[in-house]
Amino acid sequence: MNHRMLTIMISVVALCVVVLCMSLAPRKVSAQNVVQDNAPVYNPYPPGILPSDLNSELERVLREVDFIEGRALARWHSLPPLTVTNQPPIFKDSGTEAVETLGELMNYDKNISPNKNQACASCHMPYVAFSGPIPSVNLTMIAYPGTSHFRAGKRSAQRYPYAPFFPVLQFNEEQASFFGGNFWDSRATGYLLRNPDAHQAQGPPVDTQEMGNPDTACITFKLSQASYRPLFEDLYGKGSFDINFPADTEKICATPGGASVFGTDTTPVKLSPEDRIRSNNVYDHWGQALDAYEQSVQVSSFSSKFDAFLAGKAQLSPDEMAGYNLFRGKGNCNSCHLDGRSTAPTPPPPEGTAPNSQDTGAAASTAPLFTCFGSSNLGLPLNPRDAFFYQTKPDSFGFTANPLGFGYRDLGLGTFLRSGFGSWASPNSTWTQFAPANDGKMQTSSARNVAMVPEKCASTEAPGPYFQKEFFHNGYIKSLKQLVHFYNTRDVFPFDVTSGNCPAGKTEKVDCWPRPEVRNNLDMTIGKLDLTDHEEDQIVAFMQTLTDGFTRPYANRDTFTGVCKTGGSAKTQGNESLIKTPHLPPCASAVCGVPPLPTTPIP
Amino acid sequence: MTRLLRILAMTAAAGSLLFANGITGQTTAPAIKVARVQIMQGPELESANGDTAIITWRSNNPGGSDEHFGVVHYGSNPGELSRTAKSHIRLNPNHSYTVFRVLVDGLKPQTTYYYTVDSMQANGSSDGVKSTVNHFTTR
Numbered sequence: 001m002n003h004r005m006l007t008i009m010i011s012v013v014a015l016c017v018v019v020l021c022m023s024l025a026p027r028k029v030s031a032q033n034v035v036q037d038n039a040p041v042y043n044p045y046p047p048g049i050l051p052s053d054l055n056s057e058l059e060r061v062l063r064e065v066d067f068i069e070g071r072a073l074a075r076w077h078s079l080p081p082l083t084v085t086n087q088p089p090i091f092k093d094s095g096t097e098a099v100e101t102l103g104e105l106m107n108y109d110k111n112i113s114p115n116k117n118q119a120c121a122s123c124h125m126p127y128v129a130f131s132g133p134i135p136s137v138n139l140t141m142i143a144y145p146g147t148s149h150f151r152a153g154k155r156s157a158q159r160y161p162y163a164p165f166f167p168v169l170q171f172n173e174e175q176a177s178f179f180g181g182n183f184w185d186s187r188a189t190g191y192l193l194r195n196p197d198a199h200q201a202q203g204p205p206v207d208t209q210e211m212g213n214p215d216t217a218c219i220t221f222k223l224s225q226a227s228y229r230p231l232f233e234d235l236y237g238k239g240s241f242d243i244n245f246p247a248d249t250e251k252i253c254a255t256p257g258g259a260s261v262f263g264t265d266t267t268p269v270k271l272s273p274e275d276r277i278r279s280n281n282v283y284d285h286w287g288q289a290l291d292a293y294e295q296s297v298q299v300s301s302f303s304s305k306f307d308a309f310l311a312g313k314a315q316l317s318p319d320e321m322a323g324y325n326l327f328r329g330k331g332n333c334n335s336c337h338l339d340g341r342s343t344a345p346t347p348p349p350p351e352g353t354a355p356n357s358q359d360t361g362a363a364a365s366t367a368p369l370f371t372c373f374g375s376s377n378l379g380l381p382l383n384p385r386d387a388f389f390y391q392t393k394p395d396s397f398g399f400t401a402n403p404l405g406f407g408y409r410d411l412g413l414g415t416f417l418r419s420g421f422g423s424w425a426s427p428n429s430t431w432t433q434f435a436p437a438n439d440g441k442m443q444t445s446s447a448r449n450v451a452m453v454p455e456k457c458a459s460t461e462a463p464g465p466y467f468q469k470e471f472f473h474n475g476y477i478k479s480l481k482q483l484v485h486f487y488n489t490r491d492v493f494p495f496d497v498t499s500g501n502c503p504a505g506k507t508e509k510v511d512c513w514p515r516p517e518v519r520n521n522l523d524m525t526i527g528k529l530d531l532t533d534h535e536e537d538q539i540v541a542f543m544q545t546l547t548d549g550f551t552r553p554y555a556n557r558d559t560f561t562g563v564c565k566t567g568g569s570a571k572t573q574g575n576e577s578l579i580k581t582p583h584l585p586p587c588a589s590a591v592c593g594v595p596p597l598p599t600t601p602i603p
Numbered sequence: 604m605t606r607l608l609r610i611l612a613m614t615a616a617a618g619s620l621l622f623a624n625g626i627t628g629q630t631t632a633p634a635i636k637v638a639r640v641q642i643m644q645g646p647e648l649e650s651a652n653g654d655t656a657i658i659t660w661r662s663n664n665p666g667g668s669d670e671h672f673g674v675v676h677y678g679s680n681p682g683e684l685s686r687t688a689k690s691h692i693r694l695n696p697n698h699s700y701t702v703f704r705v706l707v708d709g710l711k712p713q714t715t716y717y718y719t720v721d722s723m724q725a726n727g728s729s730d731g732v733k734s735t736v737n738h739f740t741t742r
Contacts, residue, residue, distance in 0.1 A: 176725035335695040524690040524704040
């Protein structure tokens, strides 16, 4: 036995003793203690920002996460042994499922977070196509609480399905636009792993307001302790975790990132240069395995009614078909949410030449993704419920998420290109010059699965039974009806007010749209589509055909144990939770004063 | 259960094969640049408030880059349309015509403005649209 092995064994024994002691120590089991072990709850929020059922809903989701993790463990144990063949080495027959299963095990592993209370899936559950699983959060604070309660991010949780199909971010000179990347602001470019989705998966574990690990080495450390470590080693090598972690690793990794004890140190786990390389490799595989899961047919399954329609195995109802014709006709939705149909002018007149309700074109793609991989500024109003605006005071760790308060503006891609506040560093300085042309732009999501809800809730739409979702980057929109109505009438009912301040006699989201948070680079493809109320409903009906799980069950969609809502109208759904936007200070210089400056000042 | 998992794995493999050709299939070829871009309707005022106005018109689909801009040249003197507003729109290669809408910002209230319109590709090259000089008055 060499010295290295002996050191590892001693470390493992020591860790086991620590873990055993921790598990035997008396603990309170009140709701508060289940979700937060030691630190006092951080609550800088005015009354009403945090939903009243937040703790019980977080616990519900955590139970569901554990349940699916149990399924994934069973899946792993039923895998046949991995056999390497050939050069280059291939895990013959079962390699695909093995790496997807590893990603699944990681996705539902709450132990990765410092407080062992948050998995990736905590904000991305399968029954809502891996978007936010808590209706009351979707209705109120928009961003999901992180491991450190109640820090929260700034944007809504994006869906996993089809995110792995986005290409590496690139600036296209002919289109003078960026295409690809992951995240609302495309900051997960995929420049190094050549995979934006894997790059994306490396974000939340070390995001101060999400999982909040203070160092990527903490994820490596926790994976080295995971029950599924053997699967990781089978796939990526037995020596993957041959790393001498310092004795204080456990303590460091139980402290959320941004804590003042770390100062400006971004690698508080002190590893040798060789071990840091090993740890970085493990973290790359973390991203790649999660990407494998998200790209698998469990998640990106191409099993919607529309897929069956394309294959000639299902008929769309008259309303769905009318909605599809509007989607690619008067609504012009498929100018960005590409439907992969032929380049022949298929819509009915006046947009095209095909007779009404007749699709004369052949499919250009049998698996359209309903996105152009681009970004646009749709002109959404600032959402004053966004929890980010209120995190202006330090928490008990001395961390302040948003010292700018309501001086913050979400410039999306523009801020990323400047390596600005709240985004990541850009890996490409030649892109910086394009920041002003991209202020306010957010990624065009795939329209697939926008309507997915748990089996027991009929839809996203009141009167239901419905599951309350949130739409767009800041969750301002609460139903698909409102989503289509926004595209249709943004410029028909514009009011120079902020949200919560529409004039008397006007109803916000019905006949009053507050001014955009960012007016620069406003997309004018939308705003006045001249759709009737019924036509809006037909587009919603079509979007519901894009929900996976029609041709075969969608994996783990059966795991929702919460409650569907009933009552009200999709037009005004969620309006009861509107609050008045306070008087907004000007955009802070830390956002809008970073060169190259916005083309016109952002108020 | 094992059988189900095997089926899932096989389907995953099939999905991967599909993906191999997937990306290229997503991008619709841009519409071919037409020889002459002609206005079919407008330009006209869609709406005007104190400091903003939206000008709209419909032309045949100019083709070229999907990422496109509507352009309004305007000023308070009909002989000097020295200011320019441009708004992003995305061409739909499947459509025979295109609706352009341009947001003109920073206007003075109760002022008459004169304007002509054009459109341009993402790289800034003009579609060569000819329009008459129209006018509108802000509220």
